[in-house]
Amino acid sequence: MSDEQDTTGQSADPSATHAPSSGGERMTFQAEVNQLLQLMIHSLYSNPEIFLRELISNGSDALDKLRFEAVSNDNLLADDTELRIVVEADEAAGTVTVRDNGIGMNRDDVIANIGTIAKSGTKQFLESLTGDQKTDAKLIGQFGVGFYSAFVVADRVTLTTRKASDPAASGVVWESDAEGGYTLSEQSVDARGTEVVLHLKEDMKEFAGTWRLKSIIKKYSDHITFPIMMWSEPTPPPPAEDGEEEQAAEAPVLEQVNAASALWTRPKSSISDEEYTEFYKQVCQDYEDPLVWAHNRVEGTQEYTSLLYVPKKAPFDLFDANRDARGIKLFVQRVFIMDEAEKLMPRYLRFVRGLVDSNDLPLNVSREILQNNRIIETIRSASVKRVLGMLEKLAEKQPDDYKAFWTEFGACLKEAPGEDFANREQVAKLYRFDSTHTDKEGEWVSLDEYIARMKPGQDKIFYITADSYRAAANSPHLEVFRDKGIEVLLMHDRVDEWGMSYLSEYEGKSFVSVAKGDLDLDAIEGDESDKEAREEREAKVKEAGPLIERMSEVLKEDTSEVRASTRLTLSPACVVLGEQDMAMHMQQLMKQAGHEMPSSKPALEINPSHPILELLDKEQDEDRFADWSRLLLDQALLAEGGQLEDGAGFVKRMNEMFVALHAG
Numbered sequence: 008m009s010d011e012q013d014t015t016g017q018s019a020d021p022s023a024t025h026a027p028s029s030g031g032e033r034m035t036f037q038a039e040v041n042q043l044l045q046l047m048i049h050s051l052y053s054n055p056e057i058f059l060r061e062l063i064s065n066g067s068d069a070l071d072k073l074r075f076e077a078v079s080n081d082n083l084l085a086d087d088t089e090l091r092i093v094v095e096a097d098e099a100a101g102t103v104t105v106r107d108n109g110i111g112m113n114r115d116d117v118i119a120n121i122g123t124i125a126k127s128g129t130k131q132f133l134e135s136l137t138g139d140q141k142t143d144a145k146l147i148g149q150f151g152v153g154f155y156s157a158f159v160v161a162d163r164v165t166l167t168t169r170k171a172s173d174p175a176a177s178g179v180v181w182e183s184d185a186e187g188g189y190t191l192s193e194q195s196v197d198a199r200g201t202e203v204v205l206h207l208k209e210d211m212k213e214f215a216g217t218w219r220l221k222s223i224i225k226k227y228s229d230h231i232t233f234p235i236m237m238w239s240e241p242t243p244p245p246p247a248e249d250g251e252e253e254q255a256a257e258a259p260v261l262e263q264v265n266a267a268s269a270l271w272t273r274p275k276s277s278i279s280d281e282e283y284t285e286f287y288k289q290v291c292q293d294y295e296d297p298l299v300w301a302h303n304r305v306e307g308t309q310e311y312t313s314l315l316y317v318p319k320k321a322p323f324d325l326f327d328a329n330r331d332a333r334g335i336k337l338f339v340q341r342v343f344i345m346d347e348a349e350k351l352m353p354r355y356l357r358f359v360r361g362l363v364d365s366n367d368l369p370l371n372v373s374r375e376i377l378q379n380n381r382i383i384e385t386i387r388s389a390s391v392k393r394v395l396g397m398l399e400k401l402a403e404k405q406p407d408d409y410k411a412f413w414t415e416f417g418a419c420l421k422e423a424p425g426e427d428f429a430n431r432e433q434v435a436k437l438y439r440f441d442s443t444h445t446d447k448e449g450e451w452v453s454l455d456e457y458i459a460r461m462k463p464g465q466d467k468i469f470y471i472t473a474d475s476y477r478a479a480a481n482s483p484h485l486e487v488f489r490d491k492g493i494e495v496l497l498m499h500d501r502v503d504e505w506g507m508s509y510l511s512e513y514e515g516k517s518f519v520s521v522a523k524g525d526l527d528l529d530a531i532e533g534d535e536s537d538k539e540a541r542e543e544r545e546a547k548v549k550e551a552g553p554l555i556e557r558m559s560e561v562l563k564e565d566t567s568e569v570r571a572s573t574r575l576t577l578s579p580a581c582v583v584l585g586e587q588d589m590a591m592h593m594q595q596l597m598k599q600a601g602h603e604m605p606s607s608k609p610a611l612e613i614n615p616s617h618p619i620l621e622l623l624d625k626e627q628d629e630d631r632f633a634d635w636s637r638l639l640l641d642q643a644l645l646a647e648g649g650q651l652e653d654g655a656g657f658v659k660r661m662n663e664m665f666v667a668l669h670a671g
């Protein structure tokens with residue numbers, strides 16, 4: 008039972024005066040709305056009850072907005088001060104009504120919010136749908152089903168609303184049967200707020216049952232901080248005794264159905280995993296359970312509570328630069344203030360969801376105030392530490408879950424060094440990379456594991472970047488490392504090249520790209536490889552002077568230098584970039600995106616022990632020598648993910664070489 012009751016009966020609810028519309032101006036839905044509506048109706052058919060969660064959540068948002076605005080304008084509340092949501096069922100009429108006395112909407116708001124989908128990434132989202140109902144239902148859940156989920160259970164929906172700041176005469180009635188459009192008409196509405204009436208489909212009439220609705224509210228909306236009220240069932244009168252006059256049935260009263268306690272204010276020990284999970288789904292509007300969460304109360308000079316969740320799946324638009332800032336909600340003394348991602352979390356943790364409730368900020372805090380606010384700064388840096396700690400623990404205790412996390416969000420974390428210099432090493436501890444040690448894609452290693460395996464005398468962490476696992480794993484630059492048994496990290500996320508430019512070291516060991524600059528591996532005691540072969544190679548390197556001179560002359564326009572390689576054991580040649588140069592595959596990407604790239608020339612390193620170089624050394628025909636030298640440079644560029652300016656010339660030279668070799 009609730010402690011808040013309305014004993015005056017059904018008609019006493021001040022906003023119950025809304026009447027269904029008829030006629031009105033006919034409008035058509037935006038194309039995306041139509042598409043989404045039909046998809047949603049089909050995809051959510053197996054879980055129709057969530058419509059109530061969505062409508063209640065909208066009502067709760069509207070009440071939050073009103074309460075927030077009323078802080079600076081108390082006229083808004085007028086004499087209707089008990090903020091609440093009322094859910095009504097009418098079995099005879101087959102309707103469910105959800106009503107709030109929140110902020111409401113005017114005509115323009117209704118057109119903008121209910122007739123269109125303003126969310127960024129809608130198009131991209133619709134394109135990502137697969138046609139498979141199960142998969143699509145999940146995607147729609149992630150996208151946020153919202154108001155339109157009403158049409159999963161209703162074939163007609165009537166929304167009547169009046170904005171809190173407007174006079175009664177400016178009420179609006181919106182009605183639709185989801186068949187391409189809606190009608191809009193004006194109507195005087197006495198009470199502020201919004202009422203949504205669902206005319207249930209034949210096979211959805213069960214939702215007009217009071218008991219059913221109550222149990223759905225308990226399940227999904229128990230933590231909504233505003234009271235959710237329903238009418239009690241009429242209690243039959245006690246049987247009249249002889250001679251007594253028959254008593255009337257007790258009139259129904261409005262009773263509060265939800266607990267309405269802000270979950271995060273309760274002690275941790277009193278909250279079950281199921282409660283945390285349901286709360287997450289409700290508040291963060293996710294279809295799936297969260298992966299992990301951390302709930303903390305901080306007391307002392309500053310007082311706040313944070314409840315932070317990591318989702319299981321990345322939203323489809325995680326890497327979309329125009330993505331809506333979702334993420335952390337800010338409350339002040341339990342009053343919802345705003346959804347605010349950037350200020351409470353750095354961008355590289357933009358996947359973290361949940362809330363922060365501060366006791367120290369003023370209630371009328373604005374986005375501007377948050378800009379350089381000391382309290383926010385403190386909460387933010389503590390929250391970052393908390394998230395990193397939670398992930399560290401996950402990696403340690405539940406490696407499989409951590410792997411799933413890394414698959415979804417690893418690329419996001421790799422943005423950290425550029426954004427959060429102070430925490431870069433702590434974040435890097437969480438990194439996972441492919442490696443020559445496992446030599447299998449997806450069998451990741453951590454930097455700590457790498458360091459533990461370093462060879463005696465090795466003080467650097469070697470890595471290579473490429474645009475795919477295979478390109479990295481097959482790079483000729485790895486040959487000497489494989490030969491000596493020195494591990495190299497194989498990085499093939501787009502963000503790696505950029506991220507690594509900010510992460511110069513980890514645990515005092517500097518990062519070195521094996522594809523750039525001079526390599527000096529002499530100090531490292533590698534595995535004992537075939538000593539004879541190595542000495543032979545080294546001798547050949549010493550004798551390569553004349554060959555190098557000839558090649559340098561031919562390739563002087565396109566290379567910074569030709570030199571004998573200490574990297575190669577199997578391949579004839581490779582290109583090597585300067586230490587500050589951007590990797591070839593990235594240069595290619597930047598060019599495609601229309602950026603001017605400085606044309607720094609790579610060095611060509613040759614392997615004088617390779618049969619092709621031995622042949623080349625003997626070649627007397629200068630034209631043929633030039634062609635073959637060029638061919639070596641071109642194939643080294645290709646192996647590096649570069650692009651040839653003269654692809655046809657490359658093919659022609661290669662064919663000629665085949666013929667020449669065949670001719671002996």
Ligand code: ADP
Nearest residue numbers: 065066069109111112120121151153154155201
């Ligand atoms: P979302 O709630 O995810 O934004 P919805 O489709 O549920 O998406 O709602 C779209 C918009 O319509 C909301 O953002 C809000 O501006 C407006 N709206 C919906 N329901 C209400 C309501 N009960 N009161 C006021 N505005 C509402």
